[in-house]
Amino acid sequence: MSREDVLTAADTASSEPIQLVAPDGTRRRHAEFDAMLADVNDDVVADLYVDMVAVRRIDTEATHLQRQGELALWPPLLGQEAAQVGSARALREDDFVFTSYRENGVAYCRGVDLEDMLTVWRGNASSGWDPYGINMATPQIIIGAQTLHATGYAMGVKLDGGDQAAVAYFGDGAITQGDVNEALGFAASYQAPVVFFCQNNHWAISEPVDLQSRVPIAQRAEGFGIPHLRIDGNDILAALAATRIALERARSGGGPTFIEAVTYRMGPHTTADDPTRYRDQAELDEWKEKDPLTRIEEYLHTRGMAVDGFREAAQHRADDVAEKLRRGITTMADPEWAAVFENVYAEDHSWLNRQREQYGRYQNLFGSDAGGEA
């Protein structure tokens, strides 16, 4: 079978992602999904939209801050707002989230402090926040490793007899990792209450997804005996409904679910990458037509909402968020040197104490006015 044949197979109607809101704002019906959205009236949709605007604005501001020398690096999520906000807004507070480094939209919805979202990228901290404060682990840089953490957490929930779920967020690039496949195996064997939320954004840095998987990614779950859903990842209602289905299954002892949200990374992999070197402008233009924000604007318009004023209001709120973010970052104090030793071990550790003491002596060589206090 040639690669073309495989791609054709991947595009057949049977694997067409489930979509509730088309790019032009048309609402499509889907019995199982619609049943999950009984409470989602126009106000809720509008509220989801406001979050997406804020997330996009944060992402843009952070990208600017990197270009201005305030951040060392930033992994933009432009284009993936619906997949992240839709799924995150389906979660309960006591569910636990394990993400990669690109899930800043999820972090926003979980209530991560804006500055905490960026300290790591500024090099001011080795980790962003207290995971137990908001039930979200700090972003995993190692590709796919968080799927194991989520599965382990979910196995613990099951042993405790709780009805919480763990959610692992990862990308199409992660599916080839051994960790992800091990996690899928364990989750299936132990029927762990975990949701595998894969954002297929089409590019693993510069590698296109069709090189990585010869079948739709969701189909891989079949081999593990895990039920799967393939959704339009740029459709926030589909993302919300699919995640609710998966969570309900997890809470009721039905085990794991694999969701493939078909979306698109419209920006670079990180600010250190130049996507024009490996992808076509035509492909980007095609996905701009499927933008997750404009389709909700269109949808709300069909529902009789005055979209223009509403959009401006959302943008203003987002600008405020961005300004707060900028102020927080540009006035952020350098960390005290000893901060690097915090949160390494849960308990006192003699070996680490010795290092801290030696490093303290080294710092003192700079004199008191060179940041050696603390």
Add this chain to the structure above:
Amino acid sequence: MLKVFNLPDLGEGLTESEVLTWKVSEGETVALNQVIADVETAKAVVELPCPFAGVVAQIYAEPGTVVEVGKPMIAIEVEGAEPSAGAAPSGAAEAAGAPAREPTLVGYGAAIESGARPARRRRTAVPAAGEQPQSTPAPVAVAEPPATEAEEPARPVERPRSTPPVRKLARDLGVDLEALAGTGPDGLITRDDVQSAGAAPSAPEVERGSAPSAAGEERVRITGMQKAMASAMVESAFTAPHATEFLTVDVTESMELLERLRASRAFEGLKLTPLTLVAKAACLWLAKTPELNSKWDGEAGEIVRFRDVNLGIAAATGRGLLVPNIKAANRMDLAELAAEMRGLVGRARDGKTSPRELASGTFSITNIGVFGIDAGTPIINPGEAGILAMGQVRSQPWEHRGAVALRQVLTLSLSFDHRLVDGAQASRFLAGIAGILRDPASLITHV
């Protein structure tokens, strides 16, 4: 107030960017995050968003300029703004005279040349008062190297004969016994020989006395030939991936053979040395491993295999290194080779090497043994696939027929162009030459 935007590290660990275009001009009003310029880093073309809102006061770099990370790009007049912690102009700290401690993770990276160091750690080695500074190795006039590398000095097989007390005396006086001709019976070096040699003012001593101070320096113009050698070496070293192999071989039997041949009529008037034998063995094995007698023609996308061996012999002349070659050396017998080599080396020493002799070499040999050296990693003559360095023949305890015996051994060093030659081919070639030198009678199998 005026705020300066310094070029940040736009990727991960970039040191500079080239300004492509400015999207604003001086006097223009800019908004926060407005794109002001396109710059190209080693990784990507990126848009620079302005970190301040205000009026452009100054643009520091013209399009086409490469700006170092941390150097100013643009100054913006910002109304009523207080100095921001994040974007202080780099000049501010310097002007204050404070040692700037650059942030190392974000923005501008560590200063390349003035990295902050702990003050107390700075311990320069200042000699204590009255203590004489250790003299740096002053240039010492070295005895002229032999005119050519190719000439094998007639080395006595045994060391000069003398008695132990005389050897001690020589050591004490710094007299080199090998440089002395003994006047005693059977060439025995006597106490008088050593004493008279020791009394003579030795040239290096005199030179050392008048050597320039360590601080002094002498500047010597780079001559055309040195320049040619330098560029040939640089070209070779940085285009051909070099690999070098070494093999030490017992050449006692070869030395005996040479001794016998020298006495034969066929070699009368010829200078027969280990180099001649190595050259012959190399020609024989180049026929068996043609990869080493070839040339990488990257432009044509071809490898050129040479039918004949134009054997280069590296010669250190007064004016620099020359590698004249013997055309079609593979078709010559030992006597012809010896004669050719002598002529070649003589002309090189006299500065009469013809351009033809320097062109179209296919493989080279360098005899570093004449300088008392054992092994090295020679650089391939450009356009060739390999070069063989032969070390000096020295008496060493060596395994011989299951026991340790004093044998004459030499080390061969072969550098080869790994684009053309792989390790197996090079090893076969080197081992083949060594095999002939170890057992010259095996030459019969090549006839």
